[in-house]
Amino acid sequence: MSERLVIIGGDAAGMSAASQARRLKGPRELEIVAFERGNFTSFSACGIPYWVAGDVDERDALIARTPQEHQQRHIDLRMRTEVLEIDPRERRVRARDLASGAEEWTSYDKLVIATGARPLRPDLPGIDAPGVHGVQTLDDGQALLDTLGDTEGRRAVVVGAGYIGVEMAEALLRRGYEVTVVNRSAEPMATLDPDMGRLVHEAMTGMGITMVNDAEVTAVRTGDDGRARAVATEDDEFPADVVVLGMGVRPETELARAAGLPLGDHGGLLTDLSMRVRGPVADGAIWAGGDCVEVLDLVWGRERHIALGTHANKHGQVIGANVGGGYATFPGVVGTAVSKVCDLEIARTGLREKDARSAGLQYEAVTIESTSRAGYFPGAASMAVKMLAERRTGRLLGTQIVGREGAGKRVDVAAVALTARMTVEQMTALDLGYAPPFSPVWDPVLVAARKAVAAVRAGSAA
Incomplete structure (x- = not known):
């Protein structure tokens, strides 16, 4: 049977x-x-922003x-x-x-x-008005594209600055919209530490996106036709012909x-x-x-x-x-994620500083600036790498990367190191691929690991 x-x-x-x-x-x-x-x-919900953008x-x-x-x-x-x-x-x-x-x-x-x-959809006045869109399903994506095609105005407000928020900001920018991102946190990308989020903020501003941080949305204002016309916060109001919600799930x-x-x-x-x-x-x-x-x-x-x-x-x-009668397990995750807004790549894995503090861990945090290729090679792009290591043991706790082309996927090296419970000193000996078109002699992740080793030694000696 x-x-x-x-x-x-x-x-x-x-x-x-x-x-x-x-x-x-x-x-x-x-x-x-x-x-x-x-x-x-x-279907790929992760692909919806790129569909909206036209990729x-x-x-x-x-x-x-x-x-x-x-x-x-x-x-x-x-x-x-x-x-x-x-x-x-x-x-x-x-x-x-x-x-x-x-x-x-x-x-x-x-x-x-x-x-x-x-998707988070707070109970606010006007939140369900025409012109307000979430982006969770393919139907959501089609509804947004239909609105963009029917809307004469070119002002867009994105509520939230996490992965979906920054990706949708790029999609709307590329469609010729004047984009404002309203974010309740101090900096975009709360999955990063604020100092790394600040780099994302500065880059998005440089792209022509208006960033409004530390702002709580209180209502979506509507016009006589019932459609969304503005997003209101406690202190201001931002005109909008279309509103996209990217507040998480x-x-x-x-x-x-x-x-x-x-x-x-x-x-x-x-x-x-x-x-x-x-x-x-x-x-x-x-x-x-x-x-x-x-x-x-x-x-x-x-x-x-x-x-x-x-x-x-x-x-x-x-x-x-x-x-089905077989056997398999899912052991867990280290919290790896990567995203982009225009040509800026954003990646993280492991713990942020506030996570480490919440876990009761003592740690050292270091940040380095490097390039995606050998500095003399055409197309070398800058990146910042932040690394957390446990004080005394030197165990890697987390890595965050913000940079241009070639930055984001470097986080995978740190993800493997976290899964293997490697120390930052062990990481410095990793035999990573090198050629000038792909990295400097010392890959940026290894440069960060070397600096973390020095910080752990200094902290242990103190």
């Missing part, structure tokens, strides 16, 4: 799990039913696998169907067909929750909460290393992955919520292996 696997959510984690489970077990052994409330499956020509280029392709693989994928309730005791879910309104219960032997995350876990499943401090589901949901309520039959879960930070030693497609796909692979 075959088992039934039910999946809630048809994007990266959910459909990766479905595809991996199907590779391991055929339709006679494992029936797979997946529910997706939207219009698309397996990606069409929406469908962002779709890795269509619903029809999943269905051809013997996955009963039910589109435009929203799961309303999880009943762990009876092992069933209640779902509604959004077109007909019909509801039905579907039983499961194994359940995967891959409900993703929801929260785990979409209301279904899980109502079912009594365990949630962490950040609102994400808690799982073990196999991505199986913890606790007696799940009864060993529920897995979860993607943006709706919290994951172990290998540097900090605590759970964090990090919404990234890379993690979601890995979670799906692990879940699919386990529900």
Whole structure:
């Protein structure tokens, strides 16, 4: 007798799990039913800003696998169907067909929750007015493009200066808009330390983007036609023909909460290393992955919520292996992320200074200036590298990089070092590739490591 696997959510984690489970077990052994409330499956939300900017020509280029392709693989994928309730005791879910309104219960032997995350949309006057856009789904991206095509004015306000905020600022700038970014933090990119965020601020200002920091949005002002016309803060008002929200996300876990499943401090589901949901309520039959879960930070030693497609796909692979009869684990993350705004590359991994202080760690922090290539080689671009190392032990704690072409992906060296729990002294001996078109003799990451070694020695001697 075959088992039934039910999946809630048809994007990266959910459909990766479905595809991996199907590779391991055929339709006679494992029936797979997946529910997706939207219009698309397996798409790249990370690519939406580049679609809006014009780097990606069409929406469908962002779709890795269509619903029809999943269905051809013997996955009963039910589109435009929203799961309303999880009943762990009876092992069933209640779902509604959004077109007909019909509801039905579907039983499961194994359940995967891959409900993703929801964009922050504060309850403010005018926040739902026409002309105000989030950018979480392909439908969101198309709606924004439609607005940009229909709007005569050329003033845009982006609310928030995290990854989505700075990427959307670039997209709008390249479309010929006068862009203002309103940010509640002291500097953009709060995932960086403020001194590194200041470098991003200065670069964005140099690109012609107006940066408004330490500003809390209080309302979206509307015109006589009801459309957004300005973004108001406590101290000012910024005219806008289009408003884009880039204020971050929260785990979409209301279904899980109502079912009594365990949630962490950040609102994400808690799982073990196999991505199986913890606790007696799940009864060993529920897995979860993607943006709706919290994951172990290998540097900090605590759970964090990090919404990234890379993690979601890995979670799906692990879940699919386990529900399909194999075995796999997801050990955790070190918090690596990279982004860009125009020609500025922004990267980080590991802990910021405030994270290290919160963890009770004593540390040394150093910052160096270097170039992406040998200084004499054409196209050499500047970059700043900041590195944190634990005092006395010298263990690498975190790295941040802000620079031009060739800067961002250097963070991967530090990510590997963090995963291996290397010291900054060990890093200085790394055998990295060198040629003048690719780096100076001493790669900038290794220059930072050398300076961190000196700081650790001086701090230990003090």
